[in-house]
Amino acid sequence: MTDATAALDRAAAAAKAFLAGLDTAPAAAPATLAAMRARLGGPLGAEGVPADKVIDDLIAGVEGGINGSAGGRHFAWVIGGTLPASLAADWLTSAWDQNAGLTACAPAASVVEEIAGGWLKDVLGLPASASFALVTGCQMAHATCLAAARHAVLARAGWDVAADGLFGAPPITVLANGERHASVDRALRLLGFGNCSLVALAVGDDGRVAPDTLAAALAAAPGPVIVSLAAGDLNTGACDDFAALVPLAKAAGAWVHVDGAFGLWARASARHREAVAGIELADSWASDAHKWLNTPYDCGLAFVADPVAHRAAMTVSTSYMPVAADAREAVDWTPEWSRRARGFAVYAALRELGRDGIAAMIDRCCDHAAALAHGIGALPGAELLAGPGLNQALVSFGGATDAVIARINAGGEAMFGGTTWRGRRAMRISVSSWRTTEADVARTIAAVKAVL
Ligand SMILES: Cc1ncc(COP(=O)(O)O)c(C=O)c1O
Known part of the structure; x- marks a missing residue:
């Protein structure tokens, strides 16, 4: 039997450091699957490992493999962040x-x-x-x-x-x-x-x-x-x-x-x-x-x-x-x-935000989606294909759409996903996090502009 306290302390410290670093961390996980397999895999030992060491090793092993969906510059799929009280x-x-x-x-x-x-x-x-x-x-x-x-x-x-x-x-x-x-x-x-x-x-x-x-x-x-x-x-x-x-x-x-x-x-x-x-x-x-x-x-x-x-x-x-x-x-x-x-x-989550806070979060996400859609859509080489509707929009970079998404994601400033909509490849803009700010939007538009 191992004591839970040390493992929980390690987890809490790592979680706090992770959240504090979201602004500077890459929005898309840069680590390769092979690198993570090499760090985390191997045969399961016959002997157990103390709980705090398991957690230390896990934290080290997943390094670079965590997408920044808890942060404000993750616009792929429809993935919300995590409110502090809810977490x-x-x-x-x-x-x-x-x-x-x-x-x-x-x-x-x-x-x-x-x-x-x-x-x-x-x-x-x-x-x-x-x-x-x-x-x-x-x-x-x-x-x-x-x-x-x-x-x-x-x-x-x-x-x-x-x-x-x-x-x-x-x-x-x-x-x-x-x-x-x-x-x-x-x-x-x-x-x-x-x-x-x-x-x-x-x-x-x-x-x-x-x-x-x-x-x-x-x-x-x-x-x-x-x-x-x-x-x-x-x-x-x-x-x-x-x-x-x-x-x-x-x-x-x-x-x-x-x-x-x-x-x-x-x-x-x-x-x-x-x-x-x-x-x-x-x-x-x-x-x-x-x-x-x-x-x-x-x-x-x-x-x-x-x-x-x-x-x-x-x-x-x-x-x-x-x-x-x-x-x-x-x-x-x-x-x-x-x-x-x-x-x-x-x-x-409901108590932390209250009715007004929930409404404000919905409004903010929609505003940020619109700002991203119009800001990115107005860049040379980009076209606003659809939306903004609620917190979603689509932009196209023509035949380069997938390559542009890959380069944005590799740059770490923001993360987007792709889709095929009515026969055309597009980049999805989806804003669902309480953390996304106007600064995140401006930073993201600048990153897309640099890639283009
Ligand atoms: C419109 C819509 N419906 C359903 C789903 C499925 O939801 P879940 O992944 O929570 O099962 C999603 C996204 O994942 C969605 O965007």
């Missing part, structure tokens, strides 16, 4: 080591998660009566929400999916935004929907499904229907016209699910709320805390307007699992059995 709460979550599947295993985690869920619905303007689940990420939030959807639309068609499964069930048609994130498709696959049950709805130049397109698809769908709409396209930030589409779908008896991995957070901002007007009318919403709320990974958010369908799709009980009468049991709402007490980090 500290996450450390405690590991120290406390609670199994948050059941209140009996984790009483405080159960209460904190219950409170955080209520605050989330409030901040995001979702019905207070909706049920929720904290899961690993938006992908599993889709799976959770779509399992509830599957349960509900089949129940309406007189089929009990919990008892009878999908074999022989009335076929469900899923009508989905044609530019949706692939995590929707994978969640559907996990739930037993083949690709053939998925109908991609054409979107306009604005990335939105037109009401006529949805109406025609609803009319053509033979049986139970789930509609999957998007709040925040990963390339352009585009959001579907929920106010027009959701009532149409509901009038046809469909369940409406929303991928709001980051876009749902527009609800928290008075300035950006309009972009997702009507989203509260949907039946389920999948989002992330690890993106725009800036909690550490891994934390996805599932919300379902009909708690009965949600619970029916997820609940499980055994004789060895005591259920507290006055508790919210996570095992009723999540696809997991044992699970991390991720409510602590969510609770801490």
